[in-house]
Amino acid sequence: MSDSETSINPAIGRRFRGFLPVVVDVETGGFDPARDALLEIAAVLLDMDAEGRLFPRQTIAYNVLPFEGAHLDPKALQFIGMADPFSPLRGAVPEREVLHAIAQPIRRAVKAGECNRAILVGHNAFFDLNFVNAAAARTGLKRNPFHPFSTFDTVSLAGLAFGQTVLGRAVQAAGLDWDEREAHSAIYDAEKTAQLFCAIVNRWNDLRPFPL
Numbered sequence: 001m002s003d004s005e006t007s008i009n010p011a012i013g014r015r016f017r018g019f020l021p022v023v024v025d026v027e028t029g030g031f032d033p034a035r036d037a038l039l040e041i042a043a044v045l046l047d048m049d050a051e052g053r054l055f056p057r058q059t060i061a062y063n064v065l066p067f068e069g070a071h072l073d074p075k076a077l078q079f080i081g082m083a084d085p086f087s088p089l090r091g092a093v094p095e096r097e098v099l100h101a102i103a104q105p106i107r108r109a110v111k112a113g114e115c116n117r118a119i120l121v122g123h124n125a126f127f128d129l130n131f132v133n134a135a136a137a138r139t140g141l142k143r144n145p146f147h148p149f150s151t152f153d154t155v156s157l158a159g160l161a162f163g164q165t166v167l168g169r170a171v172q173a174a175g176l177d178w179d180e181r182e183a184h185s186a187i188y189d190a191e192k193t194a195q196l197f198c199a200i201v202n203r204w205n206d207l208r209p210f211p212l
Contacts, residue, residue, distance in 0.1 A: 008113035019119035025190035029072040033134035037066035040186035096139035125151035
């Protein structure tokens with residue numbers, strides 16, 4: 001990340017009580033973070049303009065090699081459209097390297113935005129956070145940048161704002177494009193979740209501007 005990329009508006013920390021929202025999506029080999037493989041992860045850093053409106057700033061994404069002994073549920077692989085998690089064509093990186101590579105720019109953004117910590121934003125955010133926390137524990141990641149249990153969940157926010165809880169339907173209800181063929185990849189889902197979160201926060205800001 002260059003210095004220009006880390007020039008986060010410090011007002012974003014004041015908007016979210018010292019937290020920097022970072023949108024995360026993971027694709028996995030099942031539902032159990034302790035035993036199922038983490039296969040893809042994407043994180044979208046957010047920023048805020050002078051009018052207090054959020055926007056996606058940068059996407060960081062990796063394909064992840066299953067950790068040794070990881071369980072891979074065939075149904076989960078079919079759902080995300082992944083035939084072979086060990087295929088060299090994936091360009092997958094060991095879990096430890098991935099966690100450190102993602103944590104570093106998040107920490108820099110937290111510091112640049114004068115925040116205390118990152119807070120994970122996700123669609124069913126508990127799922128993503130549980131997998132991130134399990135991978136961090138497995139790999140010995142020190143100074144995990146995310147709050148250990150607090151999240152912003154776009155399922156609840158979209159249900160409130162648009163009456164929709166399914167990601168694709170919520171995105172479309174927000175007036176954004178959605179391509180079902182691209183869904184269930186970490187990059188696409190994270191970027192669409194980021195757009196959705198920004199749309200909800202910005203709509204609220206239009207109704208009731210936050211004092212920056």
